[in-house]
Amino acid sequence: MSPETTSGSxxxxxGETALNLGLLFRGVPSGRPAILDLGTAQARTIxxxxxxxxxxxxxQGLRREGLREGDRIAILSLNRWAYIVAxxxxxxxxxxxxxxxxxxxxETVAYILKDSAAKFAFAETPFAPxxxxxxxxxxxxxxxxxxxxxEIRPASVAADQLSMLLYTSGTTGQPKxxxxxxxxxGWAAHALTxxxxxxxxxxxxxxxxxxxxxxxxxxxxxxxxxxxLAILPRFDAAxxxxxxxxxxxxxxxxxxxxxxxxxxxxxxAKADKSSVRVLSMGSSPASDQLLADLHTQFxxxxxxxxxxxxxxxxxxxxxxxxxxxxxxxxxxxxxxxxCEWKLVNGSSPDEGELYVRNTGVAKGYLNMPAATxxxxxxxxxxxxxxxxxxxNGWFYFVARVDDMFVSGGENVFxxxxxxxxxxxxxxxxxxxxxxxxxxxxxxxxxxxxxQAGAAVDEADLKEFTLAHGPAYAHPRRIVxxxxxxxxGTNKIDRVxxxxxxxxxxxxxx
Numbered sequence: 209m210s211p212e213t214t215s216g217s218x219x220x221x222x223g224e225t226a227l228n229l230g231l232l233f234r235g236v237p238s239g240r241p242a243i244l245d246l247g248t249a250q251a252r253t254i255x256x257x258x259x260x261x262x263x264x265x266x267x268q269g270l271r272r273e274g275l276r277e278g279d280r281i282a283i284l285s286l287n288r289w290a291y292i293v294a295x296x297x298x299x300x301x302x303x304x305x306x307x308x309x310x311x312x313x314x315e316t317v318a319y320i321l322k323d324s325a326a327k328f329a330f331a332e333t334p335f336a337p338x339x340x341x342x343x344x345x346x347x348x349x350x351x352x353x354x355x356x357x358x359e360i361r362p363a364s365v366a367a368d369q370l371s372m373l374l375y376t377s378g379t380t381g382q383p384k385x386x387x388x389x390x391x392x393x394g395w396a397a398h399a400l401t402x403x404x405x406x407x408x409x410x411x412x413x414x415x416x417x418x419x420x421x422x423x424x425x426x427x428x429x430x431x432x433x434x435x436x437l438a439i440l441p442r443f444d445a446a447x448x449x450x451x452x453x454x455x456x457x458x459x460x461x462x463x464x465x466x467x468x469x470x471x472x473x474x475x476x477a478k479a480d481k482s483s484v485r486v487l488s489m490g491s492s493p494a495s496d497q498l499l500a501d502l503h504t505q506f507x508x509x510x511x512x513x514x515x516x517x518x519x520x521x522x523x524x525x526x527x528x529x530x531x532x533x534x535x536x537x538x539x540x541x542x543x544x545x546x547c548e549w550k551l552v553n554g555s556s557p558d559e560g561e562l563y564v565r566n567t568g569v570a571k572g573y574l575n576m577p578a579a580t581x582x583x584x585x586x587x588x589x590x591x592x593x594x595x596x597x598x599x600n601g602w603f604y605f606v607a608r609v610d611d612m613f614v615s616g617g618e619n620v621f622x623x624x625x626x627x628x629x630x631x632x633x634x635x636x637x638x639x640x641x642x643x644x645x646x647x648x649x650x651x652x653x654x655x656x657x658x659q660a661g662a663a664v665d666e667a668d669l670k671e672f673t674l675a676h677g678p679a680y681a682h683p684r685r686i687v688x689x690x691x692x693x694x695x696g697t698n699k700i701d702r703v704x705x706x707x708x709x710x711x712x713x714x715x716x717x
Contacts, residue, residue, distance in 0.1 A: 226367035226391035230267070230299030234260060236434035240408070245289040246451055247441040254289055256434065259296075265355035266297025272356050273328065273343075277302030277363050280324050280373065284308050284317070284331040284338055286441040287418050290347040292427065294330050295418075299371060299390075302363030306373040306385075307419035310335045311695075319382055320375055323575055367391025373574065374421060374518050377695065385574030386518045392568035395546070396521050397428040399568075403526030403544045404512075408434040411483075412459040413451060415440040415466070421518045422490050426461045445473040456483040464494040465694060468637060471501050472660070481506050490514035495630035495637070499537055515540035515605055520589045521568035524549065525603055539602040540595075550588075551595060559596040561609055563588045594621075613642040613650045618680040625652050628677045632669060634662035639692050639700045640683065643709055653709055654683035657692055687712065 233242070238257025245252040254262070275281070281298055283305055285291050298305040306324045308317060317338045321329075329339035332348045345354045365371075371390045375383040406412075412430045414437060416423045430437050438455055440447055443466050451457060460470075467489055470476060487502055487509050494513060502511050516523035525541030535541070543549055547566040554560020565588045572580035583590050594606040607621035614620070622640040629638035637657040642650040658664060666686040673682040693704035 224367040224391065226365055226369075227394050228300060228302075228362050228365050229371050229390045229393050229397075230263060230296045230301075231362060232296070232394065232397060232428060233431040233434065236408075236431075240434050241436045242431065242434075243289050243292060244411070244436055244438040244455060246438055246447070246455075247286070247288055251455075252289060259293070261357065262293045262355065263297040263300055264360045265357045266293050267301035267303075267362070268356035268358060268360045269354045270298065270301045270303050270328075271360075275301065275303050275327060278304065278370070279328075280304045280306050280326045282306045282308055282321055282324070282326040282329040282331075282339055282342065283419075284310050284329060284335040285347050285418075286310070286332060287414065287423075287439045288332075288347060288441060289439070290330075290351045291418050292437075292439075294347070295372070295427075300360070300362040302365060302369075304370050304373055306375075307424070308338075308375065309377075309417065309419050310338070312383075314338055316383065320385070323382075324373055324385055365390045368571065370571075372424075374419065374424070376518060384576055384579060387571040387574055388518075388568075389571060392521070392566075392570070393428070395566075396425075396523065396568035397432050399544050399546060400425065400523055400526070401429045401432045403528065404429065405528070406430065406433050406435060407458075410435040410458045411438055411455060412436070412461065413438045413440070413448065413457050414461055415443040415448060416462055417442070421516060421522045422461065422463070422514075425516070425523055426488075443469075445469045446475060449473055449475050449479050452481065452484060453479050458483055459486040459488060460484060461488045463699065464489050464498055465637070465692070465700070467494075467502060468498055471498075471505060472636075476505060482508055484509045487511045488514060490516065494538070495627060496537075497630055497633075497636070511537075513538065513540050515593075515595075515603070517589075517591055517593070519570040519583065520564045520591055521547065521566050524564050524566065529600065529602070533600055533602075536598070536602055536604075538604055539598075540605050541603060542601055543603070548588075551597065552590075554594070558598070559606065560594065562591045562593050562595045564591060565589070615642075615645070615651050615680055616648040618678070620650075620652055620681045622652065625654065625673070625677070625681050625683065628673055628681075629654055629656060629669060629683070631676070632664065632672050634659050634664035635669070636660075637692055639702070639705055641702055641705050641709065643685075643706075645684070651684040652681060653685045653687070655687050655689050655692060655705055655708070657689055685709075 236256040240256050242256045242259045243254040295305050329342040329344045336344050368389050373385045414426050512527045524547045526544045529542050550563045551560035569589045572584050592609045596604045607623045611622050625640040626638045636659045639655045640652050643653050645651040693701040695701045
């Protein structure tokens with residue numbers, strides 16, 4: 209299938225009014241459960257009516273403290289009900305929530321606070337010192353005393369008005385503040401809820417950190433139709449399994465690493481998993497073995513792979529084909545209506561870097577005109593990801609443009625080498641990085657987590673990759689590990705892997 213674009217808006221017109229994103233769930237019946245906070249000693253249930261009143265009270269609290277439309281507040285916390293109130297309450301006041309990764313170095317957090325010009329912070333006690341130069345309300349201590357209950361008039365917003373600031377991971381250079389707007393994020397929530405067929409009866413577990421786009425998408429698309437959000441402070445496999453049994457969860461969300469850890473949890477085998485209808489994963493590819501294991505353990509559930517970027521909408525693909533065609537196992541989906549796309553500079557017309565244009569595309573990066581100009585052009589966002597499209601219009605993730613390296617004149621994509629290694633029956637998970645080589649320039653090195661009880665060694669895996677893949681892409685070295693290091697958003701931490709292999713080399717191993 210050659211690249212085409214689907215019809216749709218390329219963005220919001222300046223000055224157009226839009227629904228305030230903070231009112232996303234206001235039409236849901238008030239008695240329906242909205243949030244089930246599993247991080248408290250006794251699970252706390254908050255209805256939609258209560259959530260609506262709490263968000264109004266938070267907005268009024270901000271106004272009482274002198275914050276005005278366009279001002280920024282920082283949120284530094286693990287997942288909890290008050291975090292959701294702070295997000296949507298700030299939006300109602302026209303204030304911009306800045307969602308900060310609490311696992312970042314304190315110097316990086318300080319940079320984000322300064323870059324965003326945050327005037328106030330809402331933090332859990334352990335993270336309050338990170339915002340020491342700002343007025344701080346403690347979400348786990350005095351949050352409810354900050355609230356100011358009563359009738360309020362939500363801010364009237366323009367479609368292109370800044371709604372929230374999410375900062376990219378900043379693996380190279382400082383994190384970039386992504387300028388998301390009310391009209392675009394509202395459009396995305398409605399489009400994705402429809403495309404993913406999320407029901408008001410769903411009970412959706414979120415344990416991915418709320419400061420990440422995966423969680424923000426899940427929150428919005430759950431609250432819009434009136435589903436129930438079950439939340440854990442952080443991911444824990446045993447707690448996830450206990451929650452799905454006790455509360456009859458219908459959807460689990462996360463990244464492949466989280467799903468792999470759930471599968472390794474001993475309590476899973478005996479758990480009642482019949483309520484789960486969807487397993488939703490994003491941020492990184494999933495191996496054949498992982499997909500097979502998930503289908504075995506959750507036979508009633510559909511497994512959905514998601515793709516998106518904070519800047520790009522953030523999600524551009526839906527789970528279902530308009531002609532009812534079955535979704536191939538590794539496909540990240542079919543373009544949603546209103547999302548234009550093109551594949552650029554690829555090895556064929558059906559593969560290349562993905563450019564996207566839709567109403568949800570960010571306005572650019574805060575205080576970074578050069579970075580904005582390099583990634584945003586005429587409404588298009590250049591994702592930096594290489595994708596492939598098949599003849600039926602299904603898309604597949606291939607690799608990050610930046611991850612590709614040249615070995616002896618040949619292009620090598622780490623994700624393809626990882627997928628090859630994970631086809632071996634004794635490999636649970638693999639991560640591949642490039643290291644310098646005197647003759648080849650760069651060569652692949654793999655970190656491998658064995659299946660439980662497996663006795664596979666380095667020679668076995670090298671032989672396997674040479675037999676089933678191109679010789680130039682086979683790992684020149686394989687390091688067996690007990691766990692693959694992860695970032696704060698549960699992605700593979702390639703910076704940590706580079707440090708690990710440098711240590712191995714310096715120690716002569």
